Amino acid sequence: MKKIVIGILSFMFMLTGCQSQDKEAPVLTLTKSRVQIALNDTFDYSLYIEKASDLQDGDLMDQVSYSDIDTSTVGKKTVHYSVEDQAGNKAQKDLIVDVVEYVGDLINPITAQADIVENPDDVTVLVNKLHEIPEGWKPDDLEKVIDCSQKLRHEANQAYTQFYQAAKEKGIEIYTISGYREPETQQLYWDNSVKVFGQEHAIQYNAYPRRSEHELGLCVDISYTMDGDRLSEKVADSPLGKFIESDAYKYGFILRYPQDKVRITGYGYEPWHIRYVGVDLATQLHQENKTLEEYYEG
Ligand SMILES: [Zn+2]
The missing domain is CATH 2.60.40.10 (Immunoglobulins)
Structure with missing residues (x-):
């Protein structure tokens, strides 16, 4: 009997002991x-x-x-x-x-306070209206793309060449329109757009200096045509647009500004703008239907 009482007492002590030691x-x-x-x-x-x-x-x-x-x-x-x-x-x-401050659905980059990114060399770097390329940074491994004098960084260009050739093999029309942009050029684009069309137009259609992926040398605007308005939403319905949707990730590219993620990316729909992030991340983002913003910030 005594043993049982001691047993119960020590068991109770253990319980309370545990609780007080949380x-x-x-x-x-x-x-x-x-x-x-x-x-x-x-x-x-x-x-x-x-x-x-x-x-x-x-x-x-x-x-x-x-x-x-x-x-x-x-x-x-x-x-x-x-x-x-x-x-x-x-x-x-x-x-x-x-x-x-929003202008329509888009973030106004002029008043937005951006972080300066620490890893502009990294192919997975996030650059947008709230993440800025350091002043004076430029890629040092640019090379010409397969079909014109536009440039991309070496790794992105190797992947782009494969993507381009795969499209051609399927009989899909593909033209490189715009690749790497010098920071000075981006600044000029922005200033001109504001001057000629006004701030709202610039916010809608131009990237703010040092917050454009084109300054990374990792993205490229492509079209199915060299005539008329080459970069329009028509790209989405073209065989090239469909090939981007279905196959770009296999080469390490993502459709950076999807139609249903405008509030998240802060950019309007751009079915022509593909961004290199490497095959692993591109595959993950494709499978999870995520943008770079969602990958980094939930
Ligand atoms: Zn673009």
Whole structure:
């Protein structure tokens, strides 16, 4: 009898002992690591909490606290989420929120605060209206593409040549329109567009200097024709457009600005613009139907 009592007592001690020694932090996960919100919009903090739970305390979704951000000014802000279990163990996660001005569905790059990318040489680098190429950076392995004097970086060009030849073998018309662009040229395009057509037009149709993938030497605009408006939505319905959709990833290219992802990429639909990211990443993005933004930022 005495043994049983001692047994029960020590078992109870073990239980309470375990509880008081809860050193395991809760799990806190967010659905995204970076999001964009329009200037003056109300930010829905709870929308991005995916999971908050603790081994001891169970579900903690209601206990998550977060810091406020001011959406009345544009810029890159950070929301700090945190949750604490009963034993005082804490978990924290940050969400970057770009408060941006929209022109229609597109981010206004003039007022947007962009990060300067640290890996412009990497073929998987993310460059967009919120990620900028460092000033003075230029690729050092450019070479001419197969059918004209436009240029691409060596690795991208090798892949493009294979893609081009595969299209030709299928009897598909393919013409290179635009590859690498010097930063100075991009600046000129932008300035001219603003001057001649106005800011709104430039935002719609031109990339902001140092935030264009064309300055990376990893993307190329292609068309099925050399006549008339070569880069139009007609490219999508052409045999070339369909070949891009079905086969570009096999060569390491992605359709960078899809029709249904305008809000995510910040760019209008461009069925002619393909970007080299390497076969592995291109295949993954193709299978998961993701843009580069979604790959990096959820
Ligand atoms: Zn392009």
